[in-house]
Amino acid sequence: MLPRIASLDREFSEAIQNYVRARARGTQLLSEIKAHMIHEGRDSAIRRSTNELEHARIQESIVETTMSFEEIDDVDLDYVIKKANEIAAKFEEQMSRHLFQTMDEATQKTGLRADAGGKPLTNDLLIEMLSKMHMDFEKSQAGDMSIVASPQMMPVFERLGREMEENPAMKRRWDSMIEEKRNEFREREINRNLVG
Amino acid sequence: MSSEREKLIEIWLDSAGERQYQFAFRNSLLTASYTILHDTSHTALELGKDVIAVAPNGELIAYQLKGNPGGRITISQWHELIPQINALVHQPIFHPAVKNGTPHTPFLVTNGEIHEDVLAAIAAYNSSVSANSPKARGLRTIARGQLLRMFFDSADTLWPAGIQTQRNILNVYAAAGNDELPIREFVEILSSVLRGKYSDTAIPAVHLVTAILASNWIGHENYFELVKMYTLLAISAACYQARWKRQRAKDKRFFDEIMFDVRSQTLSFIDDLLNNYKRPVFLNRDAFNEFGYYHPRKKMIAGVISAALLDRDMPLNQQQRDGLRDLVCNMKHSKFMLWEGIVPCCLAEFWALSNFQGTREPDRRLAILANDILNSNGQENPDYHLPGPYYSLGDVVRWKYKTLLQNFRSNIDQDDHYRRSWFVDAIFMVLVRRNYKQTCKLLWPSVTRFTHIRTQLPDSVSFGPMPCENAISEEKLIDTRTQKNWDDLTKEASETATPEIPTELLSRPFLTLLYCLFLPQRMDRNVILWLDRQFCKSSWY
Numbered sequence: 212m213l214p215r216i217a218s219l220d221r222e223f224s225e226a227i228q229n230y231v232r233a234r235a236r237g238t239q240l241l242s243e244i245k246a247h248m249i250h251e252g253r254d255s256a257i258r259r260s261t262n263e264l265e266h267a268r269i270q271e272s273i274v275e276t277t278m279s280f281e282e283i284d285d286v287d288l289d290y291v292i293k294k295a296n297e298i299a300a301k302f303e304e305q306m307s308r309h310l311f312q313t314m315d316e317a318t319q320k321t322g323l324r325a326d327a328g329g330k331p332l333t334n335d336l337l338i339e340m341l342s343k344m345h346m347d348f349e350k351s352q353a354g355d356m357s358i359v360a361s362p363q364m365m366p367v368f369e370r371l372g373r374e375m376e377e378n379p380a381m382k383r384r385w386d387s388m389i390e391e392k393r394n395e396f397r398e399r400e401i402n403r404n405l406v407g
Numbered sequence: 408m409s410s411e412r413e414k415l416i417e418i419w420l421d422s423a424g425e426r427q428y429q430f431a432f433r434n435s436l437l438t439a440s441y442t443i444l445h446d447t448s449h450t451a452l453e454l455g456k457d458v459i460a461v462a463p464n465g466e467l468i469a470y471q472l473k474g475n476p477g478g479r480i481t482i483s484q485w486h487e488l489i490p491q492i493n494a495l496v497h498q499p500i501f502h503p504a505v506k507n508g509t510p511h512t513p514f515l516v517t518n519g520e521i522h523e524d525v526l527a528a529i530a531a532y533n534s535s536v537s538a539n540s541p542k543a544r545g546l547r548t549i550a551r552g553q554l555l556r557m558f559f560d561s562a563d564t565l566w567p568a569g570i571q572t573q574r575n576i577l578n579v580y581a582a583a584g585n586d587e588l589p590i591r592e593f594v595e596i597l598s599s600v601l602r603g604k605y606s607d608t609a610i611p612a613v614h615l616v617t618a619i620l621a622s623n624w625i626g627h628e629n630y631f632e633l634v635k636m637y638t639l640l641a642i643s644a645a646c647y648q649a650r651w652k653r654q655r656a657k658d659k660r661f662f663d664e665i666m667f668d669v670r671s672q673t674l675s676f677i678d679d680l681l682n683n684y685k686r687p688v689f690l691n692r693d694a695f696n697e698f699g700y701y702h703p704r705k706k707m708i709a710g711v712i713s714a715a716l717l718d719r720d721m722p723l724n725q726q727q728r729d730g731l732r733d734l735v736c737n738m739k740h741s742k743f744m745l746w747e748g749i750v751p752c753c754l755a756e757f758w759a760l761s762n763f764q765g766t767r768e769p770d771r772r773l774a775i776l777a778n779d780i781l782n783s784n785g786q787e788n789p790d791y792h793l794p795g796p797y798y799s800l801g802d803v804v805r806w807k808y809k810t811l812l813q814n815f816r817s818n819i820d821q822d823d824h825y826r827r828s829w830f831v832d833a834i835f836m837v838l839v840r841r842n843y844k845q846t847c848k849l850l851w852p853s854v855t856r857f858t859h860i861r862t863q864l865p866d867s868v869s870f871g872p873m874p875c876e877n878a879i880s881e882e883k884l885i886d887t888r889t890q891k892n893w894d895d896l897t898k899e900a901s902e903t904a905t906p907e908i909p910t911e912l913l914s915r916p917f918l919t920l921l922y923c924l925f926l927p928q929r930m931d932r933n934v935i936l937w938l939d940r941q942f943c944k945s946s947w948y
Contacts, residue, residue, distance in 0.1 A: 225816055232821060245823035250797035250928070251862045252878030259884055266879075399887055403852035407892030 227295055234299035240359055241306060270309045274301040332364070334371050334381050338388050346392040354392060412566055415580060416558050419619040420518050420551070422626065425474035426671060427618060428518055429457060430664045432472065432554070434611040435561035436460050441468075444502050446660070455494025459502065459511075467511040470549075471495045475519025482524040488515075489532075496536060496543050510542060516549040565612035572599040576616060584623035587801070588632045590639075590872075593620070597643040598873040605651050610644045610661040618668075630676035634711060635925045637669045639872050642912070642922045646871035649909035662911065669918065670722065673715050677723070680708065681730045699804040706743040707800075709735055710752025710924045713759035717942055718917035735759055744779050746803040748796040748927040750830040754837075754935065755920055758942035770838070774846045777834045781853040784824050792824040795860070796927035829928070832859040832883065833935035839900040840939065844893055851891070859883040861931040870908045872926055904936035916941035 236242055249255055249269075256266045276298055282290065318324035325340040347355045360368070375381055420428060433446055436458070445459035456469040471491060473480065480488075495513045515529075526548075533545035549557075567573070575592040582589050600613045617640045624632045644665055648658050689705050690697055697704075712731045715721050723731070735756060743749055753776050760769035783793045794803055798819060806817040835854050838847055862878045869875040912919045916938055923930035 229816060229821075245825055246821060247827070248797075248818065248822040249880045250795070251874050252876060252880060254878075255880040255882065256863070257882050257884060260886055264881070400852070402887040402890040403855045404890065405848045405851040405893060405896070406890055407894055 227291065230292075231295050231299045231302065234296065235302035235306065237299075238303055238307070240357070241303065241310070243357065244310075268313075272302055272305045272309075274298050274305070332367055332371070334375055334378075334385070337371065338384055342388050342391070344392075346396065348393055348396045354389060411577070412562060413555075413559055415576075415619050416562060417555060419622045420555060420558065421477045422622045423474065423476055423518060423618070425457070425472040425518075426667070428474070428554075429472055430611070430661075430668075431558055431561075431615055431618065432470070432516065433458055433664075434565065434615065435557040437611075438561035438564050438608075439463070439557070444504050455491055455498055456500070456513075457516075459500060461504075467500060467505060467509050468514060469495055469500060469511045470514045470516050473515065473517045473519075475517045477519065479520035479522050480517055480525050481522050482528060485525045485528050492532070492546060496546055497540060510544055512544050512547060514547050514549055516554065518551055518554055521548055521550045562615065565608050565615055567596070567600045567612060567616065569599055572596055575599075576620065579620050580623065582623065584625070584627040584629055584632075586629075588624070588636055590635075593636065594639060594643075594872045596620075597640060598871075601643055601647040607655065607657060609647060610658060610665075613640060613643065614661065614665055614668075628675075628679060630672055630679055631707075631711065633672040634669065634676055634921070637665060637672050638918065638921045638925060641665045641669050641918055643871050643873075645909045645911040645915075645918075646868050648911055649868050666915075666918070669921070670718070670720070673711070673721065673921075674723070674727075677712060677715060677727055677731065680712070680734070681727060699808055700745075700800055702741060702743040703745050703749050703800055705738060706740055706749055706752045706756070707924070709738055709740070710755040711921070713752075713755040714917060714921045714924065716759045717755070717762065717920065721917070732763060736764065744776075744783070744793060745800070745807060746794040746796070746798055747780065747829050748794075748798060748800065748803070750776070750780075750796070750834070751920070751923040751927045751930045754834075754930075754938070755924060757837075758920075758938070761943050770841055770843065773834060774838060774843065774850075777831055777838065777850055780828050780831045780834075781850065781857070784826060784828055785853055785856070787825060789820070789823065789825070794819045794822070794824060795827075795829050796930075826856055827858045827860055827882075829860050830930075830935070831857060833932040836896075836900045836932070836936060837939050839896045842897075847893075847896065855885045855887050857885075859885070859932075862928055863931075864907050867907050867909045870912075870929060872929075900936075904933040904940070906931075906934040906937045908934065 236244075236246065254266060254269065256264050258264050276294055278294065323343045325336060325343065327336050330336075341354075341356070344356065349355055358368075375385060429446075433443055436443060440463045441460040443458065443460050445456065455471065457472045458470040460468050460470070462468055473488070475484075492513075492515065495515070499508065500511050501507065521529075529546055529548065536543050536545055567576075572595070575596045579589055579592050579596065596616060597613050600616070601609055617636060621633055621636055624630075624636065641662070644658075644662055648662065689701070689708060694701070713735055715723065716728070716731055716735065753772070757769045757773050760772075780793060783791050786792070794806070798806075802817065802819065805812060805814050806819040809815055809817060831854060835847065835850060838850075859882070861881050861883070862875075863881040864870060864875055865877045865879075869878065906919075908919060919934065920938055920942075923934065
């Protein structure tokens with residue numbers, strides 16, 4: 212065995228793992244999702260009532276990276292960070308894919324989905340989609356929600372915004388939908404009060 | 408037999424009192440095929456004999472045990488012992504398993520040496536016995552050397568053999584006794600002996616190993632860790648017994664011996680507290696070093712002494728009882744809520760106060776506790792969050808003072824606790840049981856916003872301290888599609904909660920509570936509601 216400083220190995224290993232973990236969750240979408248540890252056992256489940264226990268599927272993420280012997284001979288912090296960034300990017304991709312897959316399965320199961328069938332996105336479709344959603348108003352008066360879309364969709368959303376402002380009937384429909392969601396939220400909040 | 412093992416046993420025996428080595432002595436008799444008829448380690452009835460046994464050749468033997476760790480019986484001690492020796496030698500044995508009038512051989516056992524003067528005095532004593540009482544037999548002795556041989560022989564059968572276990576034993580033994588117990592290694596030792604097929608030597612084996620490992624902490628009078636150590640041992644033994652359908656009488660007696668140690672270490676902790684910390688300042692040495700955990704430590708102390716007060720079998724005298732009551736009632740607490748792992752201590756204090764205070768103060772403290780959890784973990788800023796019970800006090804203090812300690816590698820930073828709680832649901836139900844309708848109405852909206860977490864164990868055997876691979880991390884959401892009313896909650900609170908714990912523990916709420924002080928993650932909603940019924944029979948619902 213070559214001379215080894217095991218405690219230092221462990222400290223670097225921990226530091227790099229923390230770096231990769233933080234960076235992999237660094238995108239706007241993933242960073243908004245709270246992470247929790249499972250301290251014991253390998254499974255988790257959500258209990259919605261005494262008899263209803265829904266087991267959650269835990270997805271393992273594995274990422275590989277390769278290093279050539281020539282590269283290793285020049286190893287330094289910059290090289291390690293570069294490799295760690297590569298690994299983090301792959302983890303981020305896997306976690307995002309898993310997230311959308313889970314959402315896809317959940318919306319398929321519950322029917323809470325709108326498929327435009329390849330047609331362009333319109334305000335009508337947007338209103339139809341959002342009207343199916345569970346929406347809270349704790350953090351924003353406009354509704355606590357995130358819209359995830361590709362960067363190319365940005366001009367489309369800008370256009371839809373302009374159309375909304377220029378079309379009073381559409382604006383009324385939008386406001387009415389939001390008001391309905393706000394009422395649902397208020398009702399849920401009222402249900403949190405204990406009666407009797 | 409390894410010389411390290413012999414050395415460990417020798418060091419332990421040289422620091423053990425008579426009660427501490429009595430169980431090992433009895434085990435060594437069992438290993439040598441003796442039948443034990445009577446053992447005073449778990450009864451106040453002594454009859455001048457600590458252990459009565461029948462040898463394989465049918466000879467009836469009575470033993471009187473004395474503790475002279477690292478020393479010897481001197482002639483003045485011998486003179487003090489004579490009344491007990493007379494009872495040992497002359498008082499006949501009355502026992503259902505022994506025919507009246509059967510003669511017995513009396514033995515004086517010590518873990519020290521016997522001074523030559525004393526040996527001469529014993530010879531003279533025996534001459535007078537044979538002259539005056541022809542039916543009585545002369546006194547014989549077992550001193551340190553013979554006792555060690557007996558323990559070495561029985562350790563050949565009892566001592567765990569695995570290399571990893573041996574390594575853990577040495578690591579724990581080498582740990583500083585003035586520090587925390589290396590809990591992971593200790594639990595691994597217990598688990599390595601108690602896994603696999605049934606063996607009637609398993610429980611005495613872990614008891615012997617624990618007694619030897621405990622000597623380090625005994626040397627530093629670190630009784631808090633000793634209570635922890637024996638409590639973990641007791642729960643592990645209870646879980647081991649729960650794995651087998653038939654409860655063996657022998658195992659029950661082994662368990663009682665462990666309970667004797669749990670109580671005796673708890674009493675030592677209480678004595679230390681009452682005698683050495685008369686001013687209400689609980690510092691070991693230095694406020695600069697200990698400020699980070701000063702306040703939660705006070706609450707932990709309150710938790711252990713509350714558990715002791717709740718134990719009906721704890722042999723406390725009136726002075727100790729009064730001293731503890733004063734401490735629990737008058738100890739001022741603040742800034743202790745660093746993490747949810749402290750909640751079992753708060754609950755122990757609550758149950759104790761509820762039993763001997765006629766005011767609403769304990770209920771008020773409980774409502775504040777629920778409110779504090781909801782407020783802290785209801786904030787988005789993680790700096791205000793209370794980490795869960797799986798983190799130790801050390802982990803939490805390192806995380807809280809990370810800037811001062813320059814330690815930025817805490818797992819707590821990766822584990823979000825926003826609107827999550829392990830205990831608030833159960834505390835709320837305890838308040839419902841006491842009919843605090845208005846308080847509950849105030850708390851309920853926040854309670855419904857929280858995710859209530861617990862570790863669901865697959866069976867009662869898994870209640871032990873070893874992490875369970877088949878456990879499920881359960882996250883409970885409260886359904887708010889329909890509005891709940893007070894009657895729904897009182898009905899829920901009045902239902903009998905059955906905790907997933909070994910049967911043996913159902914009759915030992917004190918032990919279960921004590922265990923949960925050290926392993927708070929095992930105190931789930933059902934355990935809390937069950938303990939509440941055990942300690943407070945007169946709640947409203």
